[in-house]
Amino acid sequence: MEKIKNTKKAKIGIYTMGLQCYWAQFDGLWERLLSYGKFIASKVEAMGASVYYYGLVDCEEEGHKAGEYFVSNHVDLILAHSGTYVTSASVLPVHQICKAMTVILNLQPAARIDYEKTTTGEWLAHCGACPVPELTNAFHRAGIPYRIVNGLLGLHETPEISLTNEETAKRPEAIQAWKKIEEWVRAAEVKAALSYARFGFLGNNYSGMLDLYSDFTMISAQAGVHVELLEMCDLDRMLRQVSDDEVKEKRKEMADFFQIAEKESADPRNQRPTEEQLDWSAKVAAAQERLVKEYNLDGLAYYYHGAPGGDYEKLQSGFIVGHSLLTAKGIPCAGEGDLKTCLAMKICDILGIGGSFSEIVVTDYEDGTILLGHDGPFHLAIADGKPVLRGLGVYHGKQGSGVSVEAKVRRGPITTLGCSQTRDGNLKFIITEAEATNGPIMTIGNTQTPVKFHQSPDDYMEEWFAEAPTHHFAMSVGHNGRLFEKVACLLGIPAVVLDRNT
Structure with missing residues (x-):
């Protein structure tokens, strides 16, 4: 049956984390992490949400800018993609400025690195879990609520720059992770819809x-x-x-x-x-x-x-x-x-x-x-x-x-x-x-x-x-x-x- 009213779409803020000093040291790493973040944004957008992808937060200044970007767009939820190591001081400003609920995404691109071929730059593209303890400690001490989703990124094809197989879309670790992410997006839809909802109270209680x-x-x-x-x-x-x-x-x-x-x-x-x-x-x-x-x-x-x-x-x-x-x-x-x-x-x-x-x-x-x-x-x-x-x-x-x-x-x-x-x-x-x-x-x-x-x-x-x-x-x-x-x-x-x- 056709709905009388359409509910408000959830507004989802997304950013990818990294460390600014890496970019000059490792060619292609910045672009690679950004492509992972854009992949996440496209998946979330396909769920029906309005997506606001900031890009890379790699220093305190970018953290301030990202926080202001999310506030200006009134996001209901922030998905913080842990792309590689980042200092907690870089991302803390995001969440001190924007108070939306945060879910840290620890999504590794590959199920297993190629141990013999992996370079330092290659390893850094897979070490998203590395900063998560530091982030959760900082968030806890700053009174910032958060949740975490761990798993695989779920790409359908391997990027040219990669030295290992990143086709993980059908692996259970990717499927389960994306199921949890979708639940968070749907929950944000509820929050968004209720924020604009009008309930009538007709008559009285029994x-x-x-x-x-x-x-x-x-x-x-x-x-x-x-x-x-x-x-x-x-x-x-x-x-x-x-x-x-x-x-x-x-x-x-x-x-x-x-x-x-x-x-x-x-x-x-x-x-x-x-x-x-x-x-x-x-x-x-x-x-x-x-x-x-x-x-x-x-x-x-x-x-x-x-x-x-x-x-x-x-x-x-x-x-x-x-x-x-x-x-x-x-x-x-x-x-x-x-x-x-x-x-x-x-x-x-x-x-x-x-x-x-x-x-x-x-x-x-x-x-x-x-x-x-x-x-x-x-x-x-x-x-x-x-x-x-x-x-x-x-x-x-x-x-x-x-x-x-x-x-x-x-x-x-x-x-x-x-x-x-x-x-x-x-x-x-x-x-x-x-x-x-x-x-x-x-x-x-x-x-x-x-x-x-x-x-x-x-x-x-x-x-x-x-x-x-x-x-x-x-x-x-x-x-x-x-x-x-x-x-x-x-x-x-x-x-x-x-x-x-x-």
């Missing part, structure tokens, strides 16, 4: 759910997200502008992406939705999209119970279908006013791995699984087949009735991303890798996915609950624990991984 109450200033300070406070009258104003043609278009969207419930529900109050219910859901969905565009939103946390029988209660009864469609279009919607889980869902969506609103549904001790899901928005991009639209005679624990989405995430690896708040007011990510199975689900109009963890359900829940999570989280497809950890690192948010896939 009363009494203390874990869901969020400090809006905290969300803005730690994640970079602006929170726009919205009222139901804002949505009602949009509803009054919806045309018959918009309703027809939404009905077509619903037919394309959902199937109507045919199978009888175990609950007699939850059956096939009526045409009137479907038309109302379509009209509300059109109003919801209008609201998102009017306020330029990137995400939405919502809840409203309204007075029994009131107009706003009727309005919220049509929420779920429209919010599922918005979630599929890159505008994640989290029910019960859960702004922290909306943030987790947005992170998943930016990364292209889904992000479906979930909580514990029930444990299946026979299958050794826990059903995870909710009665709210579902990310259609990660569905197992077409989700079902089912009419609900009652929303459990809530006022009103309407059309809900019944679906499960497709079978295979999944990762849950929970966003909680600690006692000191800071955000915290809780990450778990697991497997979605093809087990049965209930026919009650909820999203449900049977998930098998690497521990027993009881052992997993014991660890999970001990981390003081909120009861909601985002479900993504794939094993994304290390990727989420890098996102947390760039955002400065603590993260814990409970059950990583080995």
Whole structure:
């Protein structure tokens, strides 16, 4: 489904390190290292990022210039390519001037040097690891955060100047290194997107759910997200502008992406939705999209119970279908006013791995699984087949009735991303890798996915609950624990991984 908004590209600063006094001593070394740096820049650019390659930093003066260059371009991440030995004093100014997160790239061009032919100049082209201890010591003492990627450069052909084989693209050391680099670039994309993101908060929290109450200033300070406070009258104003043609278009969207419930529900109050219910859901969905565009939103946390029988209660009864469609279009919607889980869902969506609103549904001790899901928005991009639209005679624990989405995430690896708040007011990510199975689900109009963890359900829940999570989280497809950890690192948010896939 086409996205309503395009997210901001990550801006990646890259430079190559060297020692100025080498260039006059070793012909071609400067050009050789520069070509390695340009290769790295081209690989990162192919990942979809905006790349700012400074060139060689080989003295303190160049370090100052590079830092100013990266600051002027507002880079989200610096990849510091350790091309050969460099004094730490040469590169420290880069990072004292530009405070972007730094990843040192120790990427050796060859898997093995030719011991008999190697000259001093040849050796210097392969000794990128040499300055890394010195750099990390200086960064640590200067209070500069950093990470390191070690491995092979991954060239597809050997440069003419080289005295050994540098075709390492297919070696596991190169593949693994570039996988880590790509994860850092994708994490930077999240940081960049959130820095410009606008989340709507419509209505209020479900009363009494203390874990869901969020400090809006905290969300803005730690994640970079602006929170726009919205009222139901804002949505009602949009509803009054919806045309018959918009309703027809939404009905077509619903037919394309959902199937109507045919199978009888175990609950007699939850059956096939009526045409009137479907038309109302379509009209509300059109109003919801209008609201998102009017306020330029990137995400939405919502809840409203309204007075029994009131107009706003009727309005919220049509929420779920429209919010599922918005979630599929890159505008994640989290029910019960859960702004922290909306943030987790947005992170998943930016990364292209889904992000479906979930909580514990029930444990299946026979299958050794826990059903995870909710009665709210579902990310259609990660569905197992077409989700079902089912009419609900009652929303459990809530006022009103309407059309809900019944679906499960497709079978295979999944990762849950929970966003909680600690006692000191800071955000915290809780990450778990697991497997979605093809087990049965209930026919009650909820999203449900049977998930098998690497521990027993009881052992997993014991660890999970001990981390003081909120009861909601985002479900993504794939094993994304290390990727989420890098996102947390760039955002400065603590993260814990409970059950990583080995």
